[in-house]
Amino acid sequence: MAFISEALNERHETEDFDSGKTDLDIWLREHALTTEARRTGRTFVWQDEGRVAAYYTIAAHLITREDLPRSLGRGNPGQIPAVLLARLALDKTLHGQGLGGALLADALQRIVVATEVVAARFVVVDAIDQGAHGFYLHHGFREIPGFMRLVQKISDIAAAVRQ
Numbered sequence: 001m002a003f004i005s006e007a008l009n010e011r012h013e014t015e016d017f018d019s020g021k022t023d024l025d026i027w028l029r030e031h032a033l034t035t036e037a038r039r040t041g042r043t044f045v046w047q048d049e050g051r052v053a054a055y056y057t058i059a060a061h062l063i064t065r066e067d068l069p070r071s072l073g074r075g076n077p078g079q080i081p082a083v084l085l086a087r088l089a090l091d092k093t094l095h096g097q098g099l100g101g102a103l104l105a106d107a108l109q110r111i112v113v114a115t116e117v118v119a120a121r122f123v124v125v126d127a128i129d130q131g132a133h134g135f136y137l138h139h140g141f142r143e144i145p146g147f148m149r150l151v152q153k154i155s156d157i158a159a160a161v162r163q
Contacts, residue, residue, distance in 0.1 A: 042057065054094060054103050082122040
């Protein structure tokens, strides 16, 4: 099944969404539309027969050079524009089908397009647990030692998207 992401709005059915991560499910139902209205994050959803089957949220972000591993921070200004991949979740009915990587690719491609207009150097993600941490490592993110935060250069993502 091919999914197409679209911006979240009030007509999307979120009540039955169950990713297996209660925090992510509640956030979608109770906070995503408010985040949209306040322009502090943009949520995109995949639909399956009218109900949300997956979603991700992206937002503008700022990181400091000191927060990065030395190899990534070197040569950058003290404050570096970034994009935060704030949420990423699949309904449990889609788990085990390789769609997590497809959802991540969808989000990263959208970020690359956005950074053609508004500059950013990194994508930042704060993994919700060790499983998510491993998922992002598998997809090319680099960990910040001692934290559940991971980063990837947008230039590397853009090069991968072009291939």
